[in-house]
Amino acid sequence: MSVRELLPGLLALCLGAAFARGVEGVVGFNALLVAIAVGFVVANTVGVPKRLEAGIATHGFWLAAGIVLMGASVTLGTVLETGALVLAIVVCVSAGTILVVELLARNVFGITGRLGSLLAAGSGICGVSAVVAVAGAIRARENQIAYAAATVLLFDAVTIVVYPLIGDLLGLSGTVFGVWAGVSMFSTGPVVAVGFTHSELAGQWATMTKLARNALIGVVVLAYASYYARSGGGSHPSARTLLEEVPAFVLGFFALMVVASAGLLSASQRAAIEELYGWLFLLAFVGLGTEIRLAELRRTGLLPAVVVLTALVLVSTLSLAVLLAVF
Template sequence: MHTLPLNKRDALKNTVPQPLRFSRVIPGLALTGVITAMAVWLSDFPALSQLGLSALTLAIVIGMVIGNTFYPAARPWCEEGVTLAKQRLLRLGIILYGLRLTFAQIADVGATGILIDAMMLCSTFALACWLGQRVFKLDRDTSMLIGAGSSICGAAAVMATEPVLDAKAEKVTVAVATVVIFGTAAIFLYPWLWQLNAHYHWVNFTAAQFGIYTGSTVHEVAQVVAAGQGVSPDAENAAVIAKMIRVMMLAPFLLLLSGWIARGKGVKEAGEKSGLRNITIPWFALMFILVAAFNSLDILPHSWIPQLITLDTVLLAMAMAALGLTTHISALRQAGLKPMLLAAILFVWLIAGGAGINELVHHLFG
């Protein structure tokens, strides 16, 4: 019987996904757990809570401090657990977030929320492509990756768009860096904008409408949760609903982008190179809707809900801590000036243009 040489068998073995080893993820999960405990403890201090610094916001701040000081030395032991928290625990936390909502609340966001999300997605991505290629003379892939991350759901959208474009790894890294930088800034900026708007009355937003504005303009799901929580529970709920609608637009966006590439390159060539088979469907967004539907049926005992919501908060805080641990100041240098300028202009558009679009849609259809 024919057998592979030892070195080839070892190489083949390394290409097969290995089962998750709990001993390798425990250190990272323990670290994010300790950061979460510190964040929850600090969030109870009135001086911090009055500033809108929630447990999620504090978790990412503490994570960023540790991530840029002590964490590099511990990364070999903690990296797998931190990655698990940043990816899987975040998705589980978003799924469980559906227990805070009912379809009646989702209906309150309604068609206006869908319209706002669609307008923000199309306008932001189109602006990224035009500015990136015409003004900053960036290549198509970098412009589109930054545009996808800014207009849909941050790093997840960048990673999902990469196989469609067949983009190089360094371009993906640059796009993810811009998303992390400006999305993290939004966590602190949006609660402050809410307070300023309450004083100066720039736009006539209720807490729920400001939540829709947050969900339709902030990059990452976790960042939306943290920013919304820094405003109010009503804003947080509306923000998450609007954001999840936006996330679910990822699949049709990728299909349309694939079709556009196919039209430009030829159907056969694009079918081979644009990664059509690798399109990522955001299943956690669909599960979020299913959990919200289940919660609307009022089947679970009411005594279970507070415990499950507490668990959800812990999971989200651990994900935020992991996001902070992996956010490095060096990302500013790595991204380069032109991609950073493009992402900065998109960030300004999301804030100012997003406020205008939200105000217009609420005025016409609200």
């Protein structure tokens, strides 16, 4: 595929990303949610012109590149600073969220295994980034990725409004509110925003807790790769098989995390990388939004949102009760 063939679609992605960032700056809506909405509206109204399809289809590459760069924002030192108790809470809540979503999806709402797994990963770890990472390991379909991403982003938009209201209503301390947001909300951006909206202390705890939770993405990808390899009829996968199942961008994520942990990146370099992967995600989500078709959404129904909402209410309530008892 030549650059000339890709250029029109790439330009469309850039325009959509710039529009999403502009809307966020003016109105305050989450730019990622706006980006996926832009793709969705275009695909379901005027449709995607033929000449744009090749360039827009590169959205998977931009997602992968963004995940690799996201490793620069996670350091081992930051994870350790959160303390053993908070790390234990992070692991328990993340595992509990994944388990609850899986059980609800499979046994209560009858959602297919892979879509349920994407919803579980997105809810339990780090939002759309986890959806994409797990999707590569379990060979999920494009429409499943799109539905899971849209559902996660929907609840990002909801929680960024609801959590501060609850924090003020209950008079939560900065530590409790920050850790609660970090362990139960989905994506990093909304977590940090909500934390610092409450207080400086809450923002610091929310950020550290969420980064510790993000670091579990590799473990979850390996676990899902192992499960789906076995369920496909084979024996327990070997280490080599698991390595082949793990997308290259996940390995890149860990590699950059090690580089950041070694102090080889300056503060300005890390800030620049974070800005860059933010734009890459916007490009990707505009393209991802075009994969969502109303006809298919009608067949899927509201079940994915109901599953995630049920798990979110349950897990956030229990985790808040635990945090109030501990701190």
